[in-house]
Amino acid sequence: MKSLKLNKTTRWNYLTYLLVILAYVILQVLGSTGSISSSLKGMLVPICAYIVMAISLNLTVGVLGELSLGHAGFMSMGAFTGVTAAIALQDAVPAAPLRMAIALAVGAAFAALAGFLIGIPVLRLNGDYLAIVTLAFGEIIKSIFNNLYVGVDSKGLHLSLLSDKTNLAEGGKLIIAGPMGIGGIQKISTFTAGFVLVMITLIVVFHLVNSRAGRAIMAIRDNRIAAESVGVNVTKYKMMAFVTSAALAGAAGSLFAMNYSTIVANKFDFNTSILVLVFVVLGGLGNMLGSIIAAAALTILPEALRQFSDYRMLVYAIVLILVMLVTNNPTLKSFFSRFKPGNRSGKEAV
Amino acid sequence: MKKKFMCLMMAMVMVLSLAACGGSKAEETPAESTGSSSEETAAPSGAAFKLGGTGPLTGGAAIYGNAAKNGAQIAVDEINAEGGAIQFELKYEDDQHDAEKAVNAYNALKDWGMQISLGSVTSKPCEATSAETYADRIFALTPSASATAVTEGKDNMFQMCFMDPNQGSASAQYIADKGLATKVAIIWKNDDVYSKGIHDTFTAKAGELGLEIVSDTTFADGNDTDFSVQLSDAQSNGADLVFLPMYYQPASLILAQAKSMGYAPTWFGVDGMDGILTMEGFDTSLAEGVMLLTPFNADSTDERTQNFVKKYQEQFGEVPNQFAADAYDCVYAYKQALENAGATADMSAEDLCAAMIEQFTSMTFDGLTGDGMTWDASGAVSKSPKGMVIENGAYVGLD
Numbered sequence: 001m002k003s004l005k006l007n008k009t010t011r012w013n014y015l016t017y018l019l020v021i022l023a024y025v026i027l028q029v030l031g032s033t034g035s036i037s038s039s040l041k042g043m044l045v046p047i048c049a050y051i052v053m054a055i056s057l058n059l060t061v062g063v064l065g066e067l068s069l070g071h072a073g074f075m076s077m078g079a080f081t082g083v084t085a086a087i088a089l090q091d092a093v094p095a096a097p098l099r100m101a102i103a104l105a106v107g108a109a110f111a112a113l114a115g116f117l118i119g120i121p122v123l124r125l126n127g128d129y130l131a132i133v134t135l136a137f138g139e140i141i142k143s144i145f146n147n148l149y150v151g152v153d154s155k156g157l158h159l160s161l162l163s164d165k166t167n168l169a170e171g172g173k174l175i176i177a178g179p180m181g182i183g184g185i186q187k188i189s190t191f192t193a194g195f196v197l198v199m200i201t202l203i204v205v206f207h208l209v210n211s212r213a214g215r216a217i218m219a220i221r222d223n224r225i226a227a228e229s230v231g232v233n234v235t236k237y238k239m240m241a242f243v244t245s246a247a248l249a250g251a252a253g254s255l256f257a258m259n260y261s262t263i264v265a266n267k268f269d270f271n272t273s274i275l276v277l278v279f280v281v282l283g284g285l286g287n288m289l290g291s292i293i294a295a296a297a298l299t300i301l302p303e304a305l306r307q308f309s310d311y312r313m314l315v316y317a318i319v320l321i322l323v324m325l326v327t328n329n330p331t332l333k334s335f336f337s338r339f340k341p342g343n344r345s346g347k348e349a350v
Numbered sequence: 351m352k353k354k355f356m357c358l359m360m361a362m363v364m365v366l367s368l369a370a371c372g373g374s375k376a377e378e379t380p381a382e383s384t385g386s387s388s389e390e391t392a393a394p395s396g397a398a399f400k401l402g403g404t405g406p407l408t409g410g411a412a413i414y415g416n417a418a419k420n421g422a423q424i425a426v427d428e429i430n431a432e433g434g435a436i437q438f439e440l441k442y443e444d445d446q447h448d449a450e451k452a453v454n455a456y457n458a459l460k461d462w463g464m465q466i467s468l469g470s471v472t473s474k475p476c477e478a479t480s481a482e483t484y485a486d487r488i489f490a491l492t493p494s495a496s497a498t499a500v501t502e503g504k505d506n507m508f509q510m511c512f513m514d515p516n517q518g519s520a521s522a523q524y525i526a527d528k529g530l531a532t533k534v535a536i537i538w539k540n541d542d543v544y545s546k547g548i549h550d551t552f553t554a555k556a557g558e559l560g561l562e563i564v565s566d567t568t569f570a571d572g573n574d575t576d577f578s579v580q581l582s583d584a585q586s587n588g589a590d591l592v593f594l595p596m597y598y599q600p601a602s603l604i605l606a607q608a609k610s611m612g613y614a615p616t617w618f619g620v621d622g623m624d625g626i627l628t629m630e631g632f633d634t635s636l637a638e639g640v641m642l643l644t645p646f647n648a649d650s651t652d653e654r655t656q657n658f659v660k661k662y663q664e665q666f667g668e669v670p671n672q673f674a675a676d677a678y679d680c681v682y683a684y685k686q687a688l689e690n691a692g693a694t695a696d697m698s699a700e701d702l703c704a705a706m707i708e709q710f711t712s713m714t715f716d717g718l719t720g721d722g723m724t725w726d727a728s729g730a731v732s733k734s735p736k737g738m739v740i741e742n743g744a745y746v747g748l749d
Contacts, residue, residue, distance in 0.1 A: 042457035046450060139572070146541040146570060179541040179570075183477060183499045187485075260449055261481030262499070264474055266541060266571060267449065303454050306443065310408060 013206045016289045020202065024195045031191075039303055047299045048194025049256035052201045054279035054291035056248035059205055061277070062286035063214070064241040065221030066123075067131035070138030071249055071276050074111040076268035078250025079257035080145050082107030083182050086258060087175050088152050096188045103188075103258065104197065104251045111250020114141070115243045123238040126224070130242075138273055145265035150176040181264035182257070189259040197255055198292075201248050205288060208244060217241045282323060397695035398437035399688065399702075401426070401681070402459035403468030403493075404479060406447040410599070411472055413625050414673045415444070418471045418493050420666050421674030424658065425681035436688050437695065438681065445470060449478035456482050464488065465699045466706065468680055469507070471673065473497035473514075473543050480507045488699045489706040491683065493676035496621075497543050501729035506703050508710050508729040510676045510683070510719070512645070514547030517620050520735050521548070521593065521643050522555035528737075530616055530641075531591030535565035535584030537577065537604060539596050548595035548620055564589050574600045577607050584615070591616040598626040605636040617641065624671040627743060634743040643735045645719040646675040647747050655718050669744075672719065679717035686715055 027044065030036045053075060060068045085106040086099050093099045114137075122133045151158045153172025176182055208214050216237045219227040228234055257263040279298060283290030301319065305312040326332060403422065405415030419442040426440045441462055443455035452475030459467070467483055469492030470476035476495030483490040484504040491508045492500060498515060501507045512520070525531060534556060539545040556563055564587035567580035581604065584592055592608075592615045594601050601623055608614070619626075619642035627634055648659050648669050658678060662670040670678075687709035693702055715723045720733030738745045 037457075038460040039454065039457040042453055143570070179539075179546050180497075180499070180543045181474075184503070187481070260453060260478050262449055262474060262477040264449070264543070269571075302451075303458065306455075306458055310444075312444070313408060 009210065012289075013202075013210075016206075016292070017199070017202060019289065020195075020198060020292065024191075027191070040300070043299060043303065044191040045189045045194050045259040046256060047296050048191065048198050049252045049259070050276070050279065050295040050299050051198050051292050052252035052255070053249055053276045054283065054295040055198075055201050055205055055288055056245045056252065057276050058280045058283070058286065058288060058291045059208070059241055059248075060245040061280050062284075063209055063221065064217055064238060064245075066238070066242070067128060068134040068242075068245070069131050069270070069273055069277070070134035070136070070141075071245075072268040072270070072272035073134070073138035073141040074115060074246045074249035075253035075256065075272070076138075076141050076145060076265060077111040077114050078107030078253030079263055079268065080148075080176060080182065080253075080265070081110040082250070082254025083185055083257045083263065084150055084175050086186070086188065086254075087173070087182075088157065090186070096186075097193070100188045100190075100193055100258065104193075104254045107254030108247040108251040111253065112243050112247035114250075115246025116239070119239050119242050123242060124235050135270070135273075138268070138270060142265045142269060145176065145181070146179050148176055149174065149178055179264070181262060183262045185258060185261050185263065187259060187261060189255050194255055197251055201251075202288065204244065204248065208241070213237060213240055278320070282320075282327070284327075398430075398439040399684075399693075399695050400441070400463050400465045401438050401468060401684065402441045402443070402456075402462065402464035402466075403470065403677075404443050404445040404452050404455040404459070404475065405471030406475075407442065407444040409446045411447040411597070413598075413628070413671075414494065415442070415447075415471045417625070417671050417673040418442075418468075418677035420662065421658075421670060421677035422468060422493070422681050424661050424665065424674075425678045429681065429685055436685050438684075440681075442468075445472075445475045447472050447475060449475050452476070452479050453482060455479075460486070460488075465695075465697070465702055466684060467491075468493060468677065469500075470495055471677075473500060476500045480504055483507065486699070487703045489703040491680050491710070493680045494621075494673050497547060504729065505727070506707055508725055509731055510680050511621070511672075511731070512733075512735065513730055514544060515551040516730075517643065517735070518548040518551030518553075518595065519555040521595075521618065521620060522552050522559055522561060524643060524735075524737055525591065525593075525618060526556075526559040526561055530618070531561070531589075533562050533564045533587070533589045533591070535567075535587065535589030535592045535615070536563060537567050537569070537580045537584070537592060537594055537596075539570060539574070539600065540568040541570040542596070544622060545596050552593060552595065569600065575603060577604045578611070580604075581608050581611055581613055585611070585613045589615055591618055594619045594623065596620075597622040598624070598629060602626055602629060602632050602636070605640070606633070609636055619643075621645075621672050624673070627740065627745070628668050628671070634740075637740045638742075640740045642738050642740075644672045644738055644745075645733060645735050646672040647736055647738060647745060648675075649745055649747065652718075658718060675718040679715075679719050682717060683710075683715045683723075687713060 031041060057068060057071045060066055082103040086103040089099055089102060118133055118137050122130050147162050149160045151172055151174040216232045219232055220234055220237055224234060279295040280291055283294035302312060302316050305315050308315050405418050406412050407415045422440055426438045430437050441459060443458050445452035445455045452470050456479045467488050467490035469490040470479045471494050473495045476492050477497060477499045480490060480500050484506060489506045491510060494511045496511050496514045498513050501509055536549060538549040553563060565584040567583050594604060594617060601619060617640040619640060621644045623642045624644050626637055659670055662674060687706055690713060691705040691709050693705055710725045711727050717723060723731055723733045725731050736747060738747060
């Protein structure tokens with residue numbers, strides 16, 4: 001019985017991989033024949049970044065069961081550190097894909113470090129403290145990057161806070177210019193890079209969730225006291241899920257930032273955190289495929305509604321409410337669960 | 351029964367979203383309304399140049415986006431009504447003052463078939479879209495994105511407004527020349543590109559000219575409602591002029607709070623202050639005596655300006671600000687350049703781009719916001735700012 005159940009989860013995971021690969025192949029073919037609009041083409045990379053954000057937040061909210069309201073903070077961390085790395089290495093590493101990979105890794109590493117640091121005190125606590133601290137973290141990161149000046153010259157990196165005191169040598173370049181953010185970014189993000197990142201994210205998250213550690217994490221979510229009583233190290237497993245989630249968000253931030261020629265800290269504010277949370281809630285807590293679909297659909301939706309001109313954000317909100325109502329309708333849930341592999345109604349839907 | 355109803359509902363939502371998807375891609379509706387509430391726009395006779403721009407039509411900075419859109423619309427209507435060889439079709443898309451959404455809006459315009467661009471209205475979004483127009487070889491002339499990074503390194507990106515650094519140094523120069531003050535306080539927004547750019551050049555220039563900066567305080571997004579600390583700092587240091595390089599919303603609060611503190615220095619603003627008089631719920635008596643540098647004066651006796659102001663008031667019910675005038679000038683500058691180049695509406699964006707670069711670097715243009723404007727190869731405009739003061743709820747030229 002047990003092995004059969006695992007089989008179903010695995011099958012569901014493979015379906016997710018398959019759908020993502022299929023979507024990538026179809027879009028690549030359509031793109032090469034020039035039959036997708038430039039509007040959609042321009043959104044492919046941000047969609048990939050938002051998908052990674054949604055999956056990583058789903059790991060915290062859906063699998064770990066802790067509410068994070070500052071996920072954009074990790075994205076910001078990854079965006080700024082990743083782009084700084086990419087600009088600093090512009091001459092040293094001429095190959096764009098390699099530089100991109102390094103930038104993603106740097107972004108992920110710094111975001112993981114930030115996640116680790118705030119996790120140390122907070123994940124030891126009971127209750128909703130993580131939500132409050134991550135909310136504050138998002139704002140703190142925004143303020144830091146709004147006041148941070150980073151320059152690079154022949155002597156290496158220079159940092160200063162509040163005002164530009166970097167005193168760069170001849171030929172030096174100011175990378176992060178406080179409130180002006182980073183300008184003149186080379187656009188090296190590609191749809192393929194985004195696709196690879198989404199696949200890596202899925203592999204990491206599925207393997208984590210389906211491992212011994214993943215079962216411990218879900219045990220903590222379902223009943224912390226019971227999990228502790230059987231010897232699960234609560235803080236360790238919480239930390240594992242939270243840091244993984246932060247690292248993936250950092251990589252998503254790097255990918256996102258390198259798709260635009262300019263990036264400012266104010267972009268990654270509370271609204272962005274909530275937007276990602278909406279993706280997760282709409283897609284279903286713990287349901288990775290749902291997060292992917294919700295992130296893609298809700299990124300395209302405001303653009304698709306452009307014909308409503310000034311009323312489009314109103315229409316967007318109405319569509320959101322409708323989708324929330326419809327997907328939570330019990331009649332419809334049982335209707336959709338018929339299409340699900342193994343007919344595990346209820347488990348994946350919420 | 352209930353199930354059937356829900357299925358129907360779901361199907362309806364899907365159809366709706368599909369219809370929405372299709373609509374955004376459709377290119378074959380040339381007379382698509384630009385979403386303005388104005389009367390039927392004059393239908394372009396024959397082929398028209400597709401002119402597109404992005405700007406914040408909703409959200410906190412909407413006043414700028416809508417002003418630019420309306421100003422450009424008036425110019426386009428005038429030109430189309432004349433029925434000359436050059437006809438325009440204008441479309442503005444909303445970017446909510448956000449770089450990501452600006453790129454989306456730009457791509458939507460590209461799908462529509464935009465040939466020449468009005469860039470973006472605000473600085474940071476324009477920096478993002480200018481990288482796109484540069485890569486796609488579409489010529490862009492922004493009415494009001496004033497940051498240096500907008501034009502830097504892009505040969506096909508031009509500005510109709512002053513660059514931020516010029517505004518800062520021109521303000522300092524003006525204050526020193528007119529002897530308005532010797533002790534200056536600055537309150538600026540340290541997470542805003544625009545504010546920071548002006549602040550930095552202002553302080554540099556003020557140092558050169560011997561203006562003493564006695565107080566230099568900041569605020570940021572999120573703590574922009576209480577300015578008592580900044581104002582008392584300026585007051586206790588005896589500043590007799592306060593320089594406000596910022597947009598008008600925080601400025602309106604600063605004016606109100608200074609009044610309640612009984613602090614009445616000379617106020618000096620920049621073009622972002624333009625619009626304060628039309629702000630909803632703002633007591634215009636607070637702005638009495640505020641000085642600002644702006645290239646456009648709605649009270650000018652110049653015939654063209656009066657004509658424009660009259661039309662704008664008729665159509666949109668308010669006095670146009672500098673953004674509207676800049677956008678109006680942009681359209682006329684395009685008309686002049688296209689006429690000089692002998693361009694036709696069936697030319698590709700790339701050919702037009704080459705022709706426009708040649709024209710803009712060589713021509714001289716007279717508009718509402720200045721006479722004898724010229725552009726250098728970097729895309730910066732040269733024109734002289736006008737000092738203005740608010741008297742009895744209206745802008746009056748200082749000299």
